[in-house]
Amino acid sequence: MMSHLFPTYSRWEIEPASAKGTKITAVDGKEYLDFTSGIGVCNLGHCHPHIEQAVTEQLKKFWHVSNLFPQSMQEKAAKLLAEAAGLDLVFFANSGAEANEAALKLARKATSRSKIISFNNSFHGRTFGSMAATGQDKIKNGFGPMLETFIHLPFNHVEAFLDEIDQDTAAVVLEIVQGEGGINVVDPEFLKIIEKACKENGALLIVDEIQTGIGRTGKPFAFQHYNLKPDIITVAKGLGSGFPIGAVVGTAQLQEAFGPGSHGSTFGGNPIAIAAAVATMEMVFTKQFLTETTTMGQYLYNQIEANLGKLEGVLDIRGIGLIIGIEISGNVPEVLSRLRSKGLIVLPAGEKVIRLLPPLNITKGEIDQAISLLKSTLADVTSAAV
Structure with a gap:
């Protein structure tokens, strides 16, 4: 049967x-254990009753x-986030790409500069601004010249980095963990140098928390593991x-740059989405929940290290909390396909990395x-390759 959808996704064989x-x-x-969480979206698992109730009430x-119109639930959501x-x-948008696009606009307007520094293997979205910030050629191929600066x-x-940053730099944008690029974790010393250099040069520091935010690493946001004070973070x-x-979440000093008419979104901060966001944050941003997430993240990492770390073909294990990458020498698409056939769904990251993004309320049994x-599966693939 012909599909009327553009073939922009290589879809799996599973229809939910x-x-x-x-x-x-x-x-x-057939039932599957989902270690993708909708690519880091369903942090409380699928159809959580607390979220369902909040959305139903708003509906x-x-x-x-x-x-x-002023909307008190938007104010509540903004207060919880800030x-x-x-x-x-x-500022509320509809997606991570939109949030990053807005953050880039905000940085350029606030500083009256246009140069943005980002990093290889980063991923910030597929709109022209966020795509230009992304440090992966495969995302840009075929679309012609990128935006300048x-x-x-x-x-x-x-x-x-120190050779490039200067007083023409509007902002530096980075991920604490490069999710799509291979689960590459920032070096703490590198982060300190970036923060210091941004302050010295009057550049803004933007931290992309699209995949790592909302408890994924055991803290509300991944930058909080590093005693960092960004000017802007993006969340989705x-x-x-x-x-x-x-x-987009920013400092009070940026208020004037985003005044009336400077930016907007018809659907940004939609009441249904806001109700879901408030209910989500009310659960995730509690000490008990984040402590349990940290415990499960450490348990997952330890179990991977103990059971997979010495397998031939496993090259590295890295990540923070419940975003973990397993770098292998084998064929990642083949491993993912075999895992799905056995009832486990996971993701790739980069060329050689298996990415695990389970719900934050995962159990030890799962x-x-x-x-x-x-x-x-990894033992089978390794033995088959020998």
Whole structure:
């Protein structure tokens, strides 16, 4: 049967019929353990009852009125986000790419500069601004010239960075963990140097928390592991538990740059998505929840290290909290396909990395189940390759 969808995605062989918690049930009745969380979106698992209740209540009130109206739930969501990040002001968008696009506009307008520094293997989105910031050629191929004044440098390379940053630089944008680029974790010393150099040169520091934010690493945001004070962070994915929402969070000093008419979004801060975001943050941004997430993240890492670390073909294990990459020498698409056939869904990251993004409320039993399937599959692929 002909599809009327553009073939922009290499789709899997699984069509979901329903999903609950960590499980997806396909139309053929087969059940899968989901270690993708919708690519880091369903941080509380699928169809969490607390989110469902909040969304249902808002559905009965109104679905959309536009941002010409004050909305108390937007204010509540902005307060929760700003306080969790240690920042002041929020702009709501519909996605991570939109949030990054807005952040880039904000940085250029606030500084009256245009040069943006980002890093190789980064991923910031597929709009022209966020694509220009992305440090991966495969994302840009075929689209012609990129926007000017975006500079891409080696990640964690101090000398290259210090040679490039100057008083023409509007902003530096980076991920604490490069999710799409291979689960590459920032070096703490590199981060300190970036923060210091940004202050000395009057450049803004933008931290892309699209994949790492909302508890994914065991803190509200990944930058908080490093005693860092960014000027802007961007958030999406896990913020709405599956409802489309993104956000820019910034310091009070940036208020004048984003005054009336400077930026906007028809659907940004949609009431349904906002209700989901508030309910999500009320659960995730608690000490008990984040402590449990940290515990599960450490347990997952330890189990991977103990069971997979010595397998032939496993080259590295890295990540923070519940975003973990397993670098292998084998064929990642083949491993992922075999895992799906056994009932476990995981993701790739870069060329040689298996990416694990389980729900933050995963159990030890579910982790053990996933580790068992990963171990047998990687052993099979390794032995088949010999």
